[in-house]
Amino acid sequence: MFTTTSRPQADPPRSLPSPSSPHAPMPPPPAPSSPVPPPGGPAHAQHRGQPPSPPARCQPRPCPRPADMNYSRFITTVSAARKGSPIRLLTELMQRSPPSLISLAGGAPNPNVFPFKKATVAIGHGNAVEIGEDLMKRALQYSASAGIPELLSWLKNFQRNLHNPPTANYSPERGQMEVCVTTGSQEGLCKVFEMLINPGDNILLDAPTYAGTLAALRPLGCNIINVPSDQHGIIPNALKEILSAWSPEDIKSHSHSLPKFLYTIPNGCNPTGNSLTAERKKEIYQLARKYDFLIIEDDPYYFLQFEKPWAPTFLSMDLDGRVIRTDSFSKILSSGLRIGFLTGPKPLIDRVILHIQVSTMHTSTFTQIMISQLLQQWGEKGFLEHIDRVVEFYKTQRDAMLVAADKWLKGLAEWYPPAAGMFLWIKIKGVSDTEQLIMEKALQKEVLLVPGRAFNINSSEPSSYVRASFSLSSPAQMDLVSERIFIFFLLSFQEQFLTLTMFPYF
Numbered sequence: 001m002f003t004t005t006s007r008p009q010a011d012p013p014r015s016l017p018s019p020s021s022p023h024a025p026m027p028p029p030p031a032p033s034s035p036v037p038p039p040g041g042p043a044h045a046q047h048r049g050q051p052p053s054p055p056a057r058c059q060p061r062p063c064p065r066p067a068d069m070n071y072s073r074f075i076t077t078v079s080a081a082r083k084g085s086p087i088r089l090l091t092e093l094m095q096r097s098p099p100s101l102i103s104l105a106g107g108a109p110n111p112n113v114f115p116f117k118k119a120t121v122a123i124g125h126g127n128a129v130e131i132g133e134d135l136m137k138r139a140l141q142y143s144a145s146a147g148i149p150e151l152l153s154w155l156k157n158f159q160r161n162l163h164n165p166p167t168a169n170y171s172p173e174r175g176q177m178e179v180c181v182t183t184g185s186q187e188g189l190c191k192v193f194e195m196l197i198n199p200g201d202n203i204l205l206d207a208p209t210y211a212g213t214l215a216a217l218r219p220l221g222c223n224i225i226n227v228p229s230d231q232h233g234i235i236p237n238a239l240k241e242i243l244s245a246w247s248p249e250d251i252k253s254h255s256h257s258l259p260k261f262l263y264t265i266p267n268g269c270n271p272t273g274n275s276l277t278a279e280r281k282k283e284i285y286q287l288a289r290k291y292d293f294l295i296i297e298d299d300p301y302y303f304l305q306f307e308k309p310w311a312p313t314f315l316s317m318d319l320d321g322r323v324i325r326t327d328s329f330s331k332i333l334s335s336g337l338r339i340g341f342l343t344g345p346k347p348l349i350d351r352v353i354l355h356i357q358v359s360t361m362h363t364s365t366f367t368q369i370m371i372s373q374l375l376q377q378w379g380e381k382g383f384l385e386h387i388d389r390v391v392e393f394y395k396t397q398r399d400a401m402l403v404a405a406d407k408w409l410k411g412l413a414e415w416y417p418p419a420a421g422m423f424l425w426i427k428i429k430g431v432s433d434t435e436q437l438i439m440e441k442a443l444q445k446e447v448l449l450v451p452g453r454a455f456n457i458n459s460s461e462p463s464s465y466v467r468a469s470f471s472l473s474s475p476a477q478m479d480l481v482s483e484r485i486f487i488f489f490l491l492s493f494q495e496q497f498l499t500l501t502m503f504p505y506f
């Protein structure tokens, strides 16, 4: 069950300075600054493009109390030791100051010497994004590590309207919802893992899962505990069973061996296409409360859900401030621009921002300005209308993939129609491992699919699955690929049959 068996380390020190007040110790968690809102009635469950409804009221039962989160319990010694860079803080201060400020403080280069002067980017379904000379100077300059202010405030409002998280009005120390821009959601994920994992820590996830996550986790030396799942995502009873290994005393004493977090891809999982149901999410959130673990909700396919209303998110249920959510613009605006955003409790997001300060410094200012200009122009309504168009495209692609699979692979293979995302997860019957078949035979037939073992915790473990992506191919190409899979499986079964009949004792 575990990939490694080393023991966890002792808890890091308790005080966590934040990026904006680098040396201030974290005060003990006070009560929420305003009456605690109930678990969010997510606005996205109403209708997109319309103003969100007010938060649901807990009636007649009293609202459950949020837990007193001790965030420092979760943080590695390395992350706890991060302090704000004084130079970065000056840069951020300068950007908030009026133009009349004369500064000799910053080490920023003079943008007048840069060759790029202005840009016009034509937009499908919108006016061109114009980056004039002044804006271009800003776009080419260093900027705040958390993200440029106008994009951050757009994203914060959007998250509030879409997910209505209970944490939106908490005090910062208590776990107030915070957002930061990341260079793709991959950067956010990687930094969150590095913030949380000491060697030997137990963590939970439902494999097969995104290979990029496994690649980020493996070198950190954690014990990865696989939680069984089906087409509706993690099975709560299976999670309960795994967690029953920890006693009520372990929970009370916050034993080091308690799992630190559960990682999951709740919509259109890469590679399985699975989507977690709202009921299961609620059950899983209750288990997270009971066993005091965090939930990392990696949701790049959230905007590619084929049916409305969209599923409520873990963020929308986050009464305690224990959910870190990664969103991505990669599947809907551009993967090459490298932009995503993290949403979660401020004490944790602040740690990630400190890491960004000393690594990438910030996501490309030019990228952020381009995205921000577009989002300001579209507004939330225009953005959600764009999403509708993207979903329409992927839904048609998904349907074409299902038609091709039905036509050629029925009987030979099994799959579930995905409710979101861009992947069909195909189990090839009678094949214990697809690796050789794909890397040799399928390639000879000019077909490329990903062998299932790439998504196993232990990638040398065999898998009878392949991942087929329906994002780029035309319906005719999907039909052709399915036909070729059919032919080479037929040939390989024939070969097996011949081998068995010619050499019956081998």
Ligand SMILES: Cc1ncc(COP(=O)(O)O)c(C=O)c1O
Pocket: 183, 184, 185, 186, 187, 210, 212, 265, 270, 298, 300, 327, 328, 329, 330, 335, 339, 340
């Ligand atoms: C589940 C999952 N998480 C994260 C990522 C990384 O996405 P981004 O391009 O936002 O870094 C991907 C990319 O495919 C993914 O499938």
